Amino acid sequence: MGPAGDPEPGIAIPAAKIELRPSFPLEVLAEPGSLDLLVERLEWFRSAAIPTPGGAHGSPGAS
Structure with a gap:
């Protein structure tokens, strides 16, 4: 995210996805x-x- 919380150019994350819980x-x-x-x-x-x-x-796991 940019400094103001805006997504970086070329990145689109729907708000509904951000609000999801982990799948485990x-x-x-x-x-x-x-x-x-x-x-x-x-x-x-x-x-x-x-x-x-x-x-x-x-x-x-690689070092």
Whole structure:
């Protein structure tokens, strides 16, 4: 999102989608290691979605 909360050019996310809940029960995040795994996957997704200088992207769990 832009500085005023406006979507970036070329990105359209319907408001109805933003208001949806996760498709899994949040209780699963209470399991040991599951929150860390979710954060790891989200960090990978972000790195794959946002180009970095040099364009290096890894697979989830890759170091």
